[in-house]
Amino acid sequence: MTALATRIRRVGLPRLFVHLSVLLIVIIWLVPTLGILVTSIRDRDQITTSGWWTAFSNSAQTAAVRLAEPSAQRQEGASYVITGNVFEEGAPGTVRAFGVRVQEPAAFKAGETADLGDGEALTVNGDGSYVHSSTTPFEGNRGQRVYLTVATPPEFTMENYQTVVNAEGLGQSFINSLTVTIPATVIPILIAAFAAYALSWMEFPGRTIIIATVIGLIVVPLQMSLIPLLRLYNEISILFGVPSKTYAGIWLAHTAFGMPLAIYLLRNYIAGLPKEIIESARVDGASDFEIFMKIVLPLSFPALASFAIFQFLWVWNDLLVAIVFLGASRDQLVLTGALNALLGSRGGNWEILTASAFITIIVPLLVFFALQRYLVRGLLAGSVKGG
Structure with missing residues (x-):
């Protein structure tokens, strides 16, 4: 604190005020310009879900996917199991949480087993792999709808x-x-x-x-x-x-x-x-x-x-x-x-x-x-x- 006071006395309050004012003006002009530059090279989907100041960190997005159809089930002992991956091949991302209701898209953490009732259970891991099991055979023509909170790595492109x-x-x-x-x-x-x-x-x-x-x-x-x-x-x-x-x-x-x-x-x-x-x-x-x-x-x-x-x-x-x-x-x-x-x-x-x-x-x-x-x-x- 003493060193700061000594420096202020050496520089002088008027000059210090001028320096701080110039620094503030520079920041006010620089921040929007930096925001335009970063946004211009970001992926379109990431722009709509997070601000430019988060461009260099993982961004969280909520997505809805359907699991494999009941025709893909197989019997393992007394249970019927459907396995697969919620990500398309080669797609980046990490599952942070999942849910089966649109009102609660992050009801369960990744890797946690969710009890869906009537003997059904669902586990979605961080890498996107899932295990959907049931004590009775799966019926119907459509798979279970699941809501995911996915963390995607920063993606930059010159296509814009x-x-x-x-x-x-x-x-x-x-x-x-x-x-x-x-x-x-x-x-x-x-x-x-x-x-x-x-x-x-x-x-x-x-x-x-x-x-x-x-x-x-x-x-x-x-x-x-x-x-x-x-x-x-x-x-x-x-x-x-x-x-x-x-x-x-x-x-x-x-x-x-x-x-x-x-x-x-x-x-x-x-x-x-x-x-x-x-x-x-x-x-x-x-x-x-x-x-x-x-x-x-x-x-x-x-x-x-x-x-x-x-x-x-x-x-x-x-x-x-x-x-x-x-x-x-x-x-x-x-x-x-x-x-x-x-x-x-x-x-x-x-x-x-x-x-x-x-x-x-x-x-x-x-x-x-x-x-x-x-x-x-x-x-x-x-x-x-x-x-």
Whole structure:
């Protein structure tokens, strides 16, 4: 306890609170993701009977089976006996308990002899073998119904992903999402970087008004500008006689929606770069384009990476803009649209939905982990250096 108190005093309560808060946020985000991953590779039957957190231990399931028919009986001394196994050949599992009434499926433990009355007895062992005996011959055409509590070992499979990619058509939707997201991330970064440099280091009339306008556009809701932008786009398509549902249209839409934040973020970062470097380059005769390409752009990589993460996540997870500007046809449907369709057609198949969901989040996770070291640096620099 003393060591803990000493450590708290050394770290400080404010920093300790920050560390615990970050740890809590990480856990809140990590647990659902881990649950989706584990569920996506589990067997369908085990998903319906137990939670994902029990995936690495035996899961208990209740099943009803019928024993062998009376025609399989044989006489042993004064008793008539039916033997067999409740499991199909090669099926995994261990019987924990059994019963002969649906109200009491676990009335007897495995290996225990159950007295069924009228001289009948039943023993079901853990390996599934059973002995059904009676002092009188068995009659009828159907065997005794028995209810079992079976512990099955964890079972994992990649068939869920094979089904999703091959049978559900998500492979094409995956390609469509990449086709939309990559250009819709690169284009606004390129344009915003040039604009941010101009607003930071070039003097021209109306620069302050443009900066204020960019900041104001950040708070404009997407839904407010979606319909006017769509009408303008359709009028241009009709005027030039080009198809309205094209990738170029959705690239321009995402560029327009992401541009204000990109310019704001990059402008704050670029404006905070050392003034001496820019002035030295100008003294050496470098043009604004050379300064931007050889000095500003390499130094601004943390800010570029920060915005790239946000823009990529936004475009990849988008459904509304994709449906409006690209359509919902099978050959143009993005991954979020395909997953939304699965919710309607395969809403009860959790193994399909979780596999689809993990395919959806795997690419953003890779992008985030590849660029995350630049994220905090770019955001903090942009927030404290702006002028």
